Structure formats: structure tokens, C-alpha cells
Amino acid sequence: MVKKWFATNKMTFTFILLGLVIFLFIIVPLIRMVVTSEPNTLLVTLFDAEVRQAIWLSLYAALIATGAGFVLGVPLAYLLARHEFPGKKIIEGLIDVPIVIPHTAAGIALLFVFGRNFFAGRVFHVMGIDFVDSTAGIVVAMLFVSIPFLIDSAKEGFKKVDVRLEKVARTLGASPWQTFFRVSFPLAWRSIVAGSIMMWARGISEFGAVIILAYHPMIAPTLIFERFESYGLAYSQPVAVLLILLCLFVFVVLRTLVHRGEKA
């Protein structure tokens, strides 16, 4: 039987109150920003080429970062889920470091590797790829700060796949590759997609690491920051609202798709 909400005990009641406070804290600023914006201004902003370019660049760069993270991160996640080896805990800890360090500091650190004073940066320079004030720099910054979300989620997904399913597949004639692509990967797919969505979302929202490597070309968060600095709240608001609405829209659509796949 479902309990009536007023019949719950005092602890539950207190917890509901506390939970409500933090929930409102999250939701009220967003709602207030959206509802106080002028529809006309929004429309004008939408047709502002600079704004559209910035939002497009945010989505696009984050997508490339997620793609790179997918190709490089999923195999590592599988290794971490399936094998025990000395130093594994340390590796797992290091993978999560990008989450805990200040992102401006992360950007500085990246400059040390991808700037032209280090061989990696020079090698890429010879190949025609520069990371300072370029899309490549934006992608690298996004990749660095958002990859832990994909690796962690994929790792948990692989862990939930029973090792015995892989063993049975092997006895039925599947090579390790076939076992991975026909059993492990499809079964962990949902976690991997959820992690990719998180990674992408985190990439879009990145600001600190990106501006250290590439203030230009401007991604949406940089544009919001610049308009706020130069023209004030009223000018940064429509861009912020647009970015939020767009992110929410994409996020909801993707979540629904994943959820629907779950039921099918």
C-alpha cells in the first residue's frame, strides 16, 4: 500500500523539507532566468550569427571530444572492469583527477603538453594541428575534463555483465573480439550511452580549461562570459537562456531514446 504523504514519520518529513530546499536552489535560478527573458530578444539573439556559431561550435567540439573519448575510453573501461592488476586502484584514481582539479589549472597543464614547447605539441604542429586558439584546443580541453564520466559509466556497465556470459560465448565459438562485440558491448551499451551523454553535456558546459587554450574561436560559455563582462547581465542572459534550453532539449531527447531502448 502506498503511504499518504502526510502520514509519513518525522524523519521523512524533515528529509523532504531539506530536499525541497536544495531542489528549489537548483531549479529557481534557471526558471527565473528563462521566464524573465524577453521572447523578442531571444529571437533576435537566435538570429545573431555570432551566437549561433558559438553554440554550434560548443555542440560540435563536445561531440568530437565524446567521439574520441568513446574510441579511447571504452576499451580502457573494459580492461578496468575485467582485470585485476597491481596499480589498478591508482589508475582508477588518476582517471578521476580531471573532475577534482580546478579547470583553469587543467587548461594550463594541457598547454604544457599541447603547446609548442613540448614534443607532442610540436609533432601535432608538423601535422598541421595547433591547439592554441583553435577548435582542436577546445576539443582537447573538453576531452580532458569530461572523459572520466564516460570511462566510469562504461566501467560500471561492463562490470554488470556476467563474466559467465562471455565464457559461454567463447565455448560456443566466439573469438575474444566477437565476444566483446556480440555480448559485452551490447549488454553494457546503455551505460556507455549514458556515460557518453554525460560526457557530451559536461563538454558543452566546460569553460575554464577551454579559455586557457582557446579564447577564440568562442564557444557559447565564452561568449556568455564575454557579453557579461563587456555589456552586462541583460546582454548575456539571452545567450545563456538559449544554451540552457538547447542543452535541456537535447538531454531530454537523448534520455528518452535511451529509456525507450530499455523498455523495448
Next chain:
Amino acid sequence: MIRIRNLCVKLADFVLHDVNLDVKPGEYFIILGPTGAGKTVLLESIAGLYQLKGGQIWLGGKEVTRLEPEKRGISIVYQDQALFPHLSVKDNITFGLKLRRKSKQEIEQTLDWLVELLGISHLLHRKPDTLSGGEKQKVALARALSTKPQLLLLDEPLSALDPENREGVQRELRRLHNQVKVTTVHVTHDFEEAIALGDRIAVIGDGCIQQVGTSEQIFRQPNSEFVARFAMVRNIFAGEVVGGNGENAVFCTEGAKLAVVTDLRGKYHASIRPEDILISHAPFPSSARNCFCGSITSIADKGSTLYLTVTLPPDFTCLVTRNSFDAMGLAEGQKVYITFKASAVHIF
């Protein structure tokens, strides 16, 4: 068929060493041992899924010690069946066939054969999580047999089932083996299951094989305390069930006819738990259908309880508490009556 020499595997907390086994072609071979004896690891080693520390494995005259599992032609059925949850029953069964790039026609043929063999045509389009335990077991068997393996490994195939299903699936396994004749290695911790199914039994424990033999040899002549602990605590008799319907059935074994309750007829085994047998100085009227006179031939003192062997013949092992042993003044050589209900006799 399969020959294992000096097999050695390391587990988390102990080692399985010097395992030597020979399984004959077409044999139903049981590996019997307590939980945690490394039975699953032994099976996985045979299948090539577990790293060996030492030893060799031959399969059909060919050494396969270092061969990848996908090239061995050995199928395995796990206790929890391990069906692929993202695939339908049909796709589960044809998984191995598709990997082998068999023609559509060949896949259909094999599928039809298996579906008929196991009676699962109505399940083909279901997903594994909608199946009952017994149904999952059949699908897992079909999947394992689909690749026509040289060797079928069964890891505790009955222990995840509830008791009502267990006997049915047990009979199914026997029938399947008689029909398909695939060499089978079945691991279990259940002594009765081992006797009911196994052509031969290997008892495993304390990290190595303790005894190999027919079920008769194992429970009549256990070669060690370890095997005896498995076998002797129960009264197990080989014999034949005859008689009319249900309750009127009689189990005939050497020297005694026991009233039993079963629908089975023919050659089976009967077991009676030592604690289900009453001991008295004189016969007494009761609802129990079995009452025999015998003499106490040996007494094993276990502290608060004692195991008495009462010889009719055959020998019955009976459990009494220290209190009743003292109160009744029981002693070796004494004549006593043993009484137990027909329903206390398990036929398998």
C-alpha cells in the same frame, strides 16, 4: 575421450592439484564434491576458460592444453544458465551456429532438431528473463548442444531449480544423454543426484580427486574418511520398485522389501535419512509402514548423537541422541526394531 593428467589450478585461497581423470566416450561422468571444492574451476579449466598452473588435457586423442576455448568444441551449461539476456531464445540457441557461418538451412535444421528434442518450440521468441528456471535450463542445454560439442560440461545444473522441477529436469538430463550420447561431465554437491545420473563418479575434495568409481563402489567402498562422510551418513540402497499405484509401491533390495511412495517403476535407488528411523525394543503399532527387526552391529559415538548400524541385512544407519541411547540401554549385539514411514524413503 577426455584425459586429464596432473592438472593444477590455483584458486584465490587454495590449490587444486594432481587432478587425473579419464572420461570415456559417451559416458555420463559426475564430479561430486562439497561447495567450494573448486568444481566450477575444474570445469572451466577443461573448457579452457581458466589459466592452468600445470598439467595436460587431451580431448579425443588431441592435446588441447593451450588451445583457445572457442576451438575446443566443448560446451558448458552454468548453474544460473547464463543465457544472453539481450537475445531471444532462438538467437541464444543459434548464437554458436551463426558464429560458425552455417547456412540458413543448416541453422534451421539444427534448431528444429533441438526444439523438438527439448520441447521448447513455444519459447523461441521469448526473452530469457521471462522464462522459468526449468525452461531456462532447457534453453541453455539446447544452446550448448547446438554446436554438436565433443564434450558437454554441466555446472550444478539442478541446484538452482526448486525441488519440484529438479526431479523432472534430472530425468530430462538422463533421457537427453541416452538420446544424444554426448560425453558429459556434470559437477554437483548432491550425492543422490550423482548416483541417479552418473555412469561413474569422481569425488573431489581437499584440493584433489579422492576416489573414482561407479556409484556402487563409491557408496559401498569409500576409500577415505572424506568420501565416507559424503556417502555413509545416508542409507542408500540399489534395487527395483514394483507394485501397484502410488502408495502400494514396494522397493525390493537385497534382503528387504520397503514400502515406498512413488510413481516411478523399475531400477532405482532408495535413500532414508538416519534421523528418520525410530529404534525400539519391541514392534509397536503406528502409521509407519516399515518395521524391521535387526541387531546393532556397530556404534559410532559423535558426542551428543550416535550413529548405530542395524543389520537386517542390509545395514541401516540410524541416528539416536545420547539421551535416548542411555535411556534405552542400547549396546552392540542387541536385537532392536527399526521403524520408518514409507514417505521417508526417497526414490531416485
